[in-house]
Amino acid sequence: MTARVQSVLNEVEYIVGYKTYIDLIRSFITHQQIVATGMRQEIDRCREAIRLAAEGHRVAVVSSGDAGVYGMAGIIIECLEQENLLDLPLEIIPGVTAASAAASMLGAPLMHDFAVVSLSDLLTPWEVIEKRVRLAAEGDFIFALYNPKSNGRPHHIETVREIVLRYRRPDTPVGLVREALRGEESSVEITTLADFTNHPIDMLTTVIIGNSQTRIVGPYMVTPRGYKL
Amino acid sequence: MTARVQSVLNEVEYIVGYKTYIDLIRSFITHQQIVATGMRQEIDRCREAIRLAAEGHRVAVVSSGDAGVYGMAGIIIECLEQENLLDLPLEIIPGVTAASAAASMLGAPLMHDFAVVSLSDLLTPWEVIEKRVRLAAEGDFIFALYNPKSNGRPHHIETVREIVLRYRRPDTPVGLVREALRGEESSVEITTLADFTNHPIDMLTTVIIGNSQTRIVGPYMVTPRGYKL
Numbered sequence: 001m002t003a004r005v006q007s008v009l010n011e012v013e014y015i016v017g018y019k020t021y022i023d024l025i026r027s028f029i030t031h032q033q034i035v036a037t038g039m040r041q042e043i044d045r046c047r048e049a050i051r052l053a054a055e056g057h058r059v060a061v062v063s064s065g066d067a068g069v070y071g072m073a074g075i076i077i078e079c080l081e082q083e084n085l086l087d088l089p090l091e092i093i094p095g096v097t098a099a100s101a102a103a104s105m106l107g108a109p110l111m112h113d114f115a116v117v118s119l120s121d122l123l124t125p126w127e128v129i130e131k132r133v134r135l136a137a138e139g140d141f142i143f144a145l146y147n148p149k150s151n152g153r154p155h156h157i158e159t160v161r162e163i164v165l166r167y168r169r170p171d172t173p174v175g176l177v178r179e180a181l182r183g184e185e186s187s188v189e190i191t192t193l194a195d196f197t198n199h200p201i202d203m204l205t206t207v208i209i210g211n212s213q214t215r216i217v218g219p220y221m222v223t224p225r226g227y228k229l
Numbered sequence: 230m231t232a233r234v235q236s237v238l239n240e241v242e243y244i245v246g247y248k249t250y251i252d253l254i255r256s257f258i259t260h261q262q263i264v265a266t267g268m269r270q271e272i273d274r275c276r277e278a279i280r281l282a283a284e285g286h287r288v289a290v291v292s293s294g295d296a297g298v299y300g301m302a303g304i305i306i307e308c309l310e311q312e313n314l315l316d317l318p319l320e321i322i323p324g325v326t327a328a329s330a331a332a333s334m335l336g337a338p339l340m341h342d343f344a345v346v347s348l349s350d351l352l353t354p355w356e357v358i359e360k361r362v363r364l365a366a367e368g369d370f371i372f373a374l375y376n377p378k379s380n381g382r383p384h385h386i387e388t389v390r391e392i393v394l395r396y397r398r399p400d401t402p403v404g405l406v407r408e409a410l411r412g413e414e415s416s417v418e419i420t421t422l423a424d425f426t427n428h429p430i431d432m433l434t435t436v437i438i439g440n441s442q443t444r445i446v447g448p449y450m451v452t453p454r455g456y457k458l
Contacts, residue, residue: 002231002325043456066329074337075456077449082458086447094325094333096231100295104323108303113361115370117342123455132342132368139364140357141344181323218315220306226352227272227304229311
């Protein structure tokens with residue numbers, strides 16, 4: 001969490017968020033009133049936050065990782081537009097996105113160009129996602145995969161593996177990080193492109209697939225930037 | 230800056246870094262000894278930090294943005310490997326990378342899949358960079374471009390514009406953020422794919438090019454995630 005988030009949380013009257021994320025910031029909650037809603041109630045959360053802000057209250061909407069990467073920032077702006085309230089003061093505070101958090105637990109896999117792709121097809125057609133995976137694989141981008149697997153679509157990650165294998169060696173390093181930087185909840189595994197789908201992967205996992213240069217250095221996964229040592 | 234960085238800076242005996250970045254954290258320097266080096270002296274910096282750590286000192290190496298994204302994390306691991314010191318304790322602390330910082334000042338452009346590409350050809354052949362730009366453009370990835378322009382290669386950004394224009398409308402929103410989140414040093418502009426290279430761009434600028442869905446909403450640049458409002 002950034003220092004800016006800490007000071008803003010301390011200044012607001014209301015904190016609005018998905019209840020799991022509210023639990024993660026319990027230690028910062030003192031005087032603030034909490035509006036916690038369930039999963040997939042993003043729009044309700046925005047409307048409630050905007051209603052409170054329009055009444056003159058100071059409101060923080062919390063998101064995990066970076067609110068600006070697949071997070072709440074966009075939908076808040078879209079709701080403000082719909083309600084003709086774009087003149088309400090809004091500060092978007094960036095955070096450490098899951099790609100960065102996961103990378104830090106693996107070593108330094110993101111030292112070179114990378115593609116961030118969500119495998120969730122709730123809001124995006126699977127054909128679009130699959131095309132992006134193919135093109136980024138061909139471009140030798142490192143991958144940071146968000147929302148890699150859910151019960152509703154267990155096979156997508158296997159399709160990704162098959163596509164990337166057309167362009168990269170089977171022993172390409174792959175890092176699996178679950179609940180990155182959440183203390184004892186976190187887990188880290190470094191495996192290979194050939195094998196990674198045999199390991200546990202769920203919606204709380206971030207998958208980092210190396211590019212053609214990525215290698216294992218001791219306990220770390222590293223993509224060299226290209227310096228001559 | 231994250232709370233974890235603040236507490237680690239407070240605990241170490243030495244802070245090693247590029248002198249411009251040391252200047253940015255002056256207010257956190259109390260008792261620590263400073264080892265500041267010039268631009269492009271990354272390897273010297275690593276060797277000095279490792280030498281001090283091997284002597285038993287607690288040392289922080291600072292990087293701007295996220296040390297794990299084109300930053301110092303990778304080269305430190307590579308230097309540790311070369312010096313047979315991979316057993317030295319190492320913590321990589323992630324930060325807010327320039328893509329996230331710039332996005333937060335523009336609105337919410339990174340609500341969908343994006344590609345992070347550095348246009349610096351100091352360590353990467355330009356042909357590789359150009360190929361990646363072409364494939365990510367075809368894949369309708371939002372772009373976050375790092376190191377977009379230097380005196381040595383003023384035309385690369387123009388080539389990027391021409392490539393992306395083959396796949397996207399001329400009025401696709403483009404955000405230019407200089408020195409993101411550095412207070413009064415920061416500047417922000419929202420322009421278009423057709424026109425953005427007519428605006429000032431330098432090595433301290435992060436360029437965010439929208440995808441086919443990105444639009445301007447009031448003062449903000451937003452890529453809708455796809456929610457039905």
